[in-house]
Amino acid sequence: GGSAPVVVVDEPDREGLAGYVGIDDRAGADAAARHLVELGHRRIGIVMGRLGVEPRTGPVDATDRSTVTVRVARRRLDGYLRALELAGIDAASVPVWETTGHDPDAARRSTTELLRAHPETTAVLCFADQLAIGAVQAARALGRRVPEDLSVVGFDDIPRATTWEPQLTTIRQPLVDKGRLAARLLLGAIAGDPPERVDLPVELIERDSSAPPRSS
Numbered sequence: 270g271g272s273a274p275v276v277v278v279d280e281p282d283r284e285g286l287a288g289y290v291g292i293d294d295r296a297g298a299d300a301a302a303r304h305l306v307e308l309g310h311r312r313i314g315i316v317m318g319r320l321g322v323e324p325r326t327g328p329v330d331a332t333d334r335s336t337v338t339v340r341v342a343r344r345r346l347d348g349y350l351r352a353l354e355l356a357g358i359d360a361a362s363v364p365v366w367e368t369t370g371h372d373p374d375a376a377r378r379s380t381t382e383l384l385r386a387h388p389e390t391t392a393v394l395c396f397a398d399q400l401a402i403g404a405v406q407a408a409r410a411l412g413r414r415v416p417e418d419l420s421v422v423g424f425d426d427i428p429r430a431t432t433w434e435p436q437l438t439t440i441r442q443p444l445v446d447k448g449r450l451a452a453r454l455l456l457g458a459i460a461g462d463p464p465e466r467v468d469l470p471v472e473l474i475e476r477d478s479s480a481p482p483r484s485s
Contacts, residue, residue, distance in 0.1 A: 274458035276451045279341055288454040289466045290447050294341055297440040297471035298348025301394055301422045304438070304473055306356040309481045310392040310420060313358070314383045315349055315365045316376055316404055317342055317396045326379055328386070329365040342396065345424065349394050364390065368400065376403025377410070384411055384419075391419060391482040398423035398430045401437050405478065416480035426474055435477035442471050 276288035305313055320329065320337045334350075337343040350360040366383045368375040376395065380403060384390055395401035401423030408419045415421055415435055423430060426441035446469060454465055 274455060276455040276458060278447055278451050288451075288458055288464045290451045290454065290469070291341075291467075292442045292447075292469050292471050294344035294471075295348035295351075297424060297442065298345040298394070299352040300471070300473040301424065301440050302349045302352035303356070304475070304479065305392045305394065305420060305422060306353070306358075308392075308420065308479060311358060311482075312387070312389045313353060313363060313392045313394060314380075314387060314390045315346070315363060315394045315396075316380050316383065316400050317346060317365060317367050318371045318400065319369070320346075320367050324369040325367050326369045326375070327367060327382065329367050331361060333367075334365065345396055368403075371397055371399055373399055373403035373406060376400035377406045378403075380404040380407035381410065384408070384413070392479070393419065393421050395421060395423050398425045398427045398437055398439055401439065401478070402429065402433055405433070405435070416478050417483065420479040420482070422479055430474075430476070438476045438479040439474050440471050441474045443469050 278290050320339055320342050337346060353363055354360050364383055364387045366379045368379040380393060393404050395404050401421050404421045405415050408415050413419045423437045423439035426439045430437040430439050450467060
């Protein structure tokens with residue numbers, strides 16, 4: 270018998286071999302970074318989830334940044350750094366921290382390390398809303414208010430983004446539509462349709478966790 274029909278959501282991208290549903294991760298990251306730049310931020314840190322097969326935590330140097338194997342992470346990191354470069358910010362000077370997982374506790378620890386190593390940071394871009402929640406917790410533990418002392422921008426627009434205090438500025442992706450579309454593509458694959466690739470749109474949602482830096 271032949272292989273079973275497969276539709277991939279986000280990861281791993283088996284180009285040409287399976288249906289695929291994702292988002293334009295680079296465009297979303299670009300919008301998040303540009304939002305902070307337009308508010309006046311120049312000292313921006315980045316908190317990422319896992320970048321490769323092995324779970325690690327800590328700063329990510331230039332070599333590691335160029336060898337990210339997790340596709341979504343690679344595209345979002347590229348989007349962040351390219352947008353900052355276009356704004357005249359040296360990407361090599363931007364602190365990037367990897368977390369061991371995609372949960373607030375891991376992000377709280379990593380953001381605490383980032384802010385202690387780079388206390389001049391006025392804003393943090395977070396790979397996901399769950400990490401943004403941890404970043405807000407880290408700021409508070411260090412006596413920094415959000416957004417007065419530190420702006421935080423997430424990604425995904427999960428339901429908790431609107432119930433968290435402060436409500437998170439984030440990149441909205443159509444999570445429900447992703448599932449519906451994946452189901453439709455899978456039914457098509459079962460019926461013998463050729464693999465189809467779809468990237469769904471994203472948009473910046475401005476809420477309360479981002480503001481101009483106090484020095485501007």
